[in-house]
Amino acid sequence: MxxxxxxxxxxxxxxxxxxxxxxxxxxxxxxxxxxxxxxxxxxxxxxxxxxxxxxxxxxxxxxxxxxxxxxxxxxxxxxxxxxxxxxxxxxxxxxxxxxxxxxxxxHPAQIQALVTLFDQPMPPDIATLIKPVITDEELFSPHLPKVVTDRRGRALYFSRHPLPYQRQQPEGEWLLHHPYHRHLGLYAYRPDVLRQLTQLPPSPLEVAESLEQLRWLENGFVIQTAVTELDAFGIDTPEDVRRALLRLGMSA
Missing domain, CATH: 3.90.550.10 (Spore Coat Polysaccharide Biosynthesis Protein SpsA; Chain A)
Incomplete structure (x- = not known):
């Protein structure tokens, strides 16, 4: 364990x-x-x-x-x-x-989902969470990075734009024809890998998308994903604080 x-x-x-x-x-x-x-x-x-x-x-x-x-x-x-x-x-x-x-x-279960991945005989370099996209608003928001994975759940690319681009379908129907996932910013790393990550200079893809995890992919690190149905709730503004208080059942 x-x-x-x-x-x-x-x-x-x-x-x-x-x-x-x-x-x-x-x-x-x-x-x-x-x-x-x-x-x-x-x-x-x-x-x-x-x-x-x-x-x-x-x-x-x-x-x-x-x-x-x-x-x-x-x-x-x-x-x-x-x-x-x-x-x-x-x-x-x-x-x-x-x-x-x-x-x-x-949610504690989100943390546990990542830790479990390191119990494998060959643990990943890095692990992170992804969540199914369910609305067009999520899909097309540049503030919610999307991720494309291989069949084993390993990240191939992260982008602020919906990927893949569905050439044959109108944008309003993309979710009907392909499953999309967005990235949640929770990571776990092997200690030796984390040390190496801190020594890497910014990469071209990272600079283009303003997504740090692209630096890691460009340098050959494996990012294993785990799927969660639980959402993230980050607080960045006074309005987010008001929303959080309402979630706690308190007056904002």
Whole structure:
């Protein structure tokens, strides 16, 4: 059985919602809710990786584990690796789960679905979640990246545009003729792979689509996908906070 740890990158700065990890959601902060959900997944450890002393203190106050990382990381992936190094890079860990710090409703089953993939005799380099697309709005939204996989569920390409392009069908009927999947931003990596990912320079496809995972594909890493029917609920704006409070049954 895989020994997995969860690391949650949590930056204080946010253009649309400053101090986002510390936003109150019905008596608990967002980061506190994320940590609570992650613990329910049966991970060996759950650690917040932050660039801000206020978040660090807050996590310690509610009994969580946190480490202070550099403020200048270009991505959450780099922050996760630094946090892992702070933990001493324990050799017994089989996979590191990168859990988004702005998804307070992440389901433990989604985390478990990725960890399970590392129990195979030949575990993947990287694992991530995908979800069936059910509406045209999802399909054509550039804010919801889509993914094309092979027959084994390995990612072939990620794009902000719907792929494949159905030449013989009108766009309004694409979902009737082909199953599409969108990508959810939850990743798990083998520790040795994560170290290598942080050393890769930006790639042409990554720059074109503004999708970090294309850098990994361009460099030959295998990304295994797991399908989930559960949705993601990220919080980026004050309006998202209001929606989250309504979801909790509270007045916005």
């Amino acid at each position: 895989s020994l997995a740890i969860g690391i949650i990158p949590a930056r204080y700065a946010s253009t649309r919602l400053p101090g986002k990890p510390l936003v109150d959601l019905g008596g608990q902060t967002m980061i506190q809710r994320v940590v609570g959900q992650a613990h329910q997944a049966g991970l060996a450890r759950v650690v917040v990786a932050t660039d801000d002393e206020r978040i660090l203190r807050h996590v310690h106050e509610f009994g969580g584990e946190a480490v202070l990382t550099r403020p200048d990381h270009p991505s959450g992936t780099d922050r996760v690796w630094e946090a892992y190094e702070h933990l001493g890079s324990p050799a017994e860990v089989s996979c590191i789960v990168n859990i988004q710090g702005d998804e307070p409703f992440i």
